[in-house]
Amino acid sequence: MLKVLDGPVLAHRTTLRLGGRALAEARAAGPGDLDGLPEALARLGGEPRMLGCGSNILADDGELPVVVVTLADGGPFDAAPEVTGETEDGRVLVRVGAAQRLPRLVSRLSAWGLCGMEGLAGIPGAVGGAVAMNAGSYGCECGAALHSVSVFSPALGHVTLGRERFRYGYRQFEVLDASGAPLGGWFLVTSATFALARCDSAVVHAAMRGNYLKKKATQPVLAHSAGCVFRNPSAENPAGKLLDAAGLKGYRIGGMAFSKMHANFMINEGNGTAKEAFSLLQLARVAVSERFRVDLELEVKVWSWW
Structure with missing residues (x-):
């Protein structure tokens, strides 16, 4: 049965450690629970927002008109990676639940000697979120390895879709309807199946380690951040x-700052607010526009009351 819980304080549930209180949280333990989700959302009001590990989210201060939708750990949505078969061209199919952490998946693929996602080493978050935003790094992206995806939506119900029914791009993922048009309304990723090539396990592990060490040396991986904030x-x-050329590396407003390691990482130094974060982002957009005539677009997803 779908559990409806008190709305969480998003500062406690996001990696940026920002955000006020949501209207409610709807938590599903299994696929059957999702059948009641549209009715629950209509009753609760507010916009549905899918929440995994809370990365790539900038939530506003105050009371937010959103209902957080979560998938429970330890159940079918948290299914560990398993090999389910092969494609005609010999790639190995690996299915994993949307609530599984992406680092766990990438580590398991390394142990199995499967390559194609090693560039994602060091990216936090859950598999569902990584698919929904087409997470990528060092030449790898989720969409390129994705063979099929299982989703739930009010329009489609529970379905598993092949590559002809989704489209991906830079930090973008769309589910398509039967006519090939983008699906209207919201959808929730429940599991994903990736098609991966066989490689030497030691080579995959070395590539993963190299990518992670490169991230650690150039990005504030241990700071409270949402990852890159601009596309x-x-x-x-x-x-x-x-941003660096515009003099914004290390620039701060209140408790929010652009990292001294990488200017495209906005970090919460401990007592930051969303208001300060929005002010910092606006200042950066103006500075880059005036100096380079480039309009920066947000990569981080904004949850706001306006």
């Missing part, structure tokens, strides 16, 4: 490079 305008002019 990269181009490979030649990534957001971090533009």
